[in-house]
Amino acid sequence: EAGVAQSPRYKIIEKRQSVAFWCNPISGHATLYWYQQILGQGPKLLIQFQNNGVVDDSQLPKDRFSAERLKGVDSTLKIQPAKLEDSAVYLCASSPTFLDTDTQYFGPGTRLTVL
């Protein structure tokens, strides 16, 4: 079974530029999560989708971050404009449902550096 795919793996941009990350969850997984992991810290949940609907986005900085999962499969996370403090690894995870009985599977992440 293929795992969670993310691209690109690395991205370097200058502050005030825009960037987008892509995630392809495990086939059949209804729930998709985006996390931000700053160096030396644990992952912080940004947004959780159930199919194409948002379950929780309380920690998403909505003035600059946006995410979509239009067809309930792939998802894109965008930052516009980027700030220095956005430098982090952006992790995508998926699970069969939103229930806590389902294991989350994480992708390898996209490492973003904002100069």
Place this chain on the structure above:
Amino acid sequence: GESVGLHLPTLSVQEGDNSIINCAYSNSASDYFIWYKQESGKGPQFIIDIRSNMDKRQGQRVTVLLNKTVKHLSLQIAATQPGDSAVYFCAENLGGGGSYIPTFGRGTSLIVHP
């Protein structure tokens, strides 16, 4: 602020020793806790979980203990191997009602010396 945190940022052990990684949480309403292992350049990987109606749960070479009185979790790894070297995170579920909205702590780096 963070509701989940770790006492020790780095733990060094010898191969074959038992390792204990600790975690404190502050939300008494949390009903589900998970330990993850994260190797360099990879996403976190599920290790073991425990619900708040349990005190102890065992897996293969790993045991999680939950002390609700002092809001403390620990992960015990028996006969630690070099492949266990990684950062370990505890996470608590703030979703409730069976849903999963996780909050991760800072992590402990486990270094296993051969």
